[in-house]
Amino acid sequence: MTPPQRKRRRSRPDVPPPPPPPSTPPTPESGEDGDNKNPERLYVISGADGARAELDLVTLIVARAAPPPSVTPEQAALLRLCLAPLSVAELSAYLNLPFSAMTALITELITAELVQARAPIVRQALPDRSLLEAVMHGLQRL
């Protein structure tokens, strides 16, 4: 019996570039902290050091503070969940919210300095061999 035959494809440089971050944030209705709620802040995510960090499925989120009374129930639930670091994917699963809704929710909390985002390590043009080796060593211990 002969297996069916595939034809290899070439890498296409015109494959879509990394898309912009999801842009369907809920409308912020509560301005209780009196901070400046201009729309751009939803697209500017600052890490602890002010570096820009887009949220990935595996960005680790950790709470910086206990939920203040001003946050929404969803935000409070998220803050309680990530007392220890949790990925955006896990938060999405536990809160039963789609990924893009999660990124909007987390962006609000980052802006309010209630959570910290620990950026994922992504595949880069110059891959970090020591990272690959660390993963291999970790898998060997499984």
Add this chain to the structure above:
Amino acid sequence: MDFKGSDTIPGPRSEDHLPHTAQAAVKIVIVGGFGVGKTTMVGSVSEIRPLTTEETMTQAGIGVDDNYGSDSKTATTVAMDFGRISITDELVLYLFGTPGQERFWFLWNGLFEGALGAVVLIDTRRLEVSFDVMGRLEERGVPFVVAVNSFPDAPSYPIEELRTALDLPPDVPIVECDARRRASSRDVLMTLMRFLHSLAMSGALT
């Protein structure tokens, strides 16, 4: 146990908490046709009970990668199972298995972007269901290995015959596995990591 309908938000079990030292995460995507065992593989190596995340593909999201014509301009919910392996106190590996309609995986912004690589799981009874996803990985330059999930009644082809049928270059690893077994699934991931390492050494990884 169905948590989704409950009123309280269940969090991770206490033994599932990551240490506070966890600084960063990497991800690997497991792809393949329907029913080839992707979720089984995620579950067999994950340290947590596999979870499910989902995304709603809107018209705007679909426009990012519009290879599909106008029939896909409706909102579609795509679910994805995932598991987790703690590598060190600071590094975590996430494994995403992609059930359902493969044409939507590539519309999920950020699923493949930044992934270390992918495992293409195949069933030799239905090789052709994996052809499209392999082509899409190639187009995007996502490195992958092929794992043959050995079902008892599936035809067994010599690896080189599979390589020819799949039109894969000589350096792309093809391995057999039993996705139900932790050690076997772990070995598949090791094969991918060794492949990525060799690409890194040769400077071919882009």
